[in-house]
Amino acid sequence: WDALFETADIVSLHLPLTEQTLHCVGQKEFDRMKPSALFINTARGKLVDQAALIQAVRRKAIAGAGIDVAQREEPIPPDDPLMEIAGWDNVIVTPHSAGWTHEALQRETDLTIDNMILALQGKLPSFVVNQDAVAGWRSKVKKRTSEENEE
Numbered sequence: 001w002d003a004l005f006e007t008a009d010i011v012s013l014h015l016p017l018t019e020q021t022l023h024c025v026g027q028k029e030f031d032r033m034k035p036s037a038l039f040i041n042t043a044r045g046k047l048v049d050q051a052a053l054i055q056a057v058r059r060k061a062i063a064g065a066g067i068d069v070a071q072r073e074e075p076i077p078p079d080d081p082l083m084e085i086a087g088w089d090n091v092i093v094t095p096h097s098a099g100w101t102h103e104a105l106q107r108e109t110d111l112t113i114d115n116m117i118l119a120l121q122g123k124l125p126s127f128v129v130n131q132d133a134v135a136g137w138r139s140k141v142k143k144r145t146s147e148e149n150e151e
Contacts, residue, residue, distance in 0.1 A: 005032040010040065017044035025049065030056035036063050045069040050082060057085050064090030068097070 005011060011033065015021050025041075026049035033039065039062055041048055050071045056062045065085075070076045075095055076083065086093040115125035122141040128134060 001029075002032060005029045006034075008037060009034070010038045012040040013043050013047055015043050015047055017046055021047055023047070023049045025053075027052040027055070030061055033062050035060060038062065038064050038066065040066040040068075042066075042068040045071045045073070054081055054085055057088070057091060064088075064092075066092045066094075068094045 011025075011029075013025065015024070024047055025039075030039070030052055033056070039053065039056075045067075053065060053067075057065055067082065070080055070082050070093075072080055076093070082093060085091045111126065115127075118125045122145060124134065124138075
């Protein structure tokens with residue numbers, strides 16, 4: 001962790017927000033970064049001590065930041081301290097929309113359609129989040145298939 005912040009030219013945060021990751025990036029991490037390094041957070045705002053980030057940018061402890069999430073959920077209120085540095089040349093702040101490219105939205109649509117087709121065919125969709133529900137779903141599909149075959 002320390003070596004990452006000390007040596008990276010760009011630190012891009014991609015973590016879930018949990019009790020263990022809450023404010024996992026703070027003053028200590030920003031102090032370890034090179035003055036030429038960039039910090040990017042597109043994950044969750046509460047992963048970062050926002051006051052420490054703002055201070056790091058103000059002190060030029062880091063070269064800049066790309067922030068797609070804030071401490072307070074979007075929309076980011078105009079009085080949020082993050083908005084003080086949002087207009088700086090070395091800071092980009094977006095309203096949790098950095099991943100909304102044409103390509104990403106098309107891929108999401110394609111995956112949704114593919115998964116609907118798989119489910120309608122009685123096959124397990126890709127990327128099932130609730131694995132505990134799979135057994136129940138399979139038994140329903142099996143029952144429905146049996147009933148259709150009897151007709």
